[in-house]
Amino acid sequence: MKNIGIITSGGDSPGMNAAIRSIVKTAYYYRINCFGILFGFKGLINGNIINLCTIDVKNIINRGGTILKTARSKEFETKEGRKKAYKNFKKKKLDGLIIIGGNGTLTGAKIFEEEYNIPIIGIPGTIDNDIYGSDCTIGYDTALNTVIVAIDKIRDTATSHNRLFFIEVMGRESGFIALNSGIATGALNIMLPEKNYNINNLFKSIDKGNKEGKSSSIIIVSEDKKIQKAYSLAKITKKKYPNYEIRVSILGHIQRGGNPTCFDRVLASKLGFFSVKSLIDGKYGFIVGSKENKISYTLLKEFNKKKNKIDEELIKISKILFF
Incomplete structure (x- = not known):
């Protein structure tokens, strides 16, 4: 050699x-x-x-x-x-x-x-x-930390204006960034490509947050063909909750950059x-x-015959922490 x-x-x-x-x-x-x-x-x-x-x-x-x-x-x-x-x-x-x-x-x-x-x-x-x-x-670790910093900043403005934010993160067909950043930032819900997508579960989370007096929330959406994009989810949610102030943030390629x-x-x-x-x-x-x-x-x-799997224990933990 x-x-x-x-x-x-x-x-x-x-x-x-x-x-x-x-x-x-x-x-x-x-x-x-x-x-x-x-x-x-x-x-x-x-x-x-x-x-x-x-x-x-x-x-x-x-x-x-x-x-x-x-x-x-x-x-x-x-x-x-x-x-x-x-x-x-x-x-x-x-x-x-x-x-x-x-x-x-x-x-x-x-x-x-x-x-x-x-x-x-x-x-x-x-x-x-x-x-x-x-x-x-x-x-992966750098991108995850970049996402967490961005979400923390978005939460500041969400809290100030009593807004519901849909934040779309990268991941292709894997929910690693979405799941871990969602738990780390206290998101209301996380939309993962590995799990069956159900809009009603999202609405249940929002209703639960309302009962507990939440005036602002963060929902993490992982980019994937199986999941409707953040803008589509925001549109559907607006119809259900017309009085909500809803915003969308696509973090995009900022996740790939940085030291x-x-x-x-x-x-x-x-x-x-x-x-x-x-x-x-x-x-x-x-x-x-x-x-x-x-x-x-x-x-x-x-x-490529197998794929890294997200931690099922973390998914269980996230469901408990949502409520």
Whole structure:
């Protein structure tokens, strides 16, 4: 293992830079050359590959986003596109790849590995926390804390004006951010994609709050195809409660930005180190994650057959705390 390429692809997440730094520094320690592939798989197809030295990763551990940039590539989804990517992989004399990203990115890594038998290690980097094989993904903790800060501020104005706020958070098809932020901020209700959606349960929560004298409330809505978007829910609720002042806040991409938390920096540093060590030891075709605070390895070909599950105990706790 002499030359390693690093890719960050798909949606960015806070902590990706910390992982890049860890990979480069670990590779340097073991006298391995590092190459950064710009703009994800698109960059591998177009040959946008640069040398990475330790000086290039100086002072990036605290920065959000990714210095390698990221993009989604429709071309990489085709055999022709992956063939171009492989030619550039060979042209640069790379011996292995470390690919950081979410579900779509790691699925692409899995296909690429299967087609060309390339030594690949995946690192789960996504705010959604939906990658099987790791209790937490890089960026999730930072995004969760960003959401909590935003909701706390919204609650101040909700209380001042006696308003009901619907706050939509990211998560794709997973309710990790919604559930944990809802409990942490004392939300009236949480709409999760993992649970059957019932508007009547929402109305029961509002009625219960009324009886207890609540004059303002926060309802967390997780983005998902199964759940009506926050604006739709607000509209339905307004018809039921015409005297309510109802507002909607879509937190959006603010959740992906910002300086990574200590947790994400440490997690990214650990996963970066062990990804390089795995390639050196000839152990590849895996996602390197963290389970019960220990490094874990999940086969790339197996990771998307299962999904991280939200804590059922937390759901029970949230239902009690609603009332």
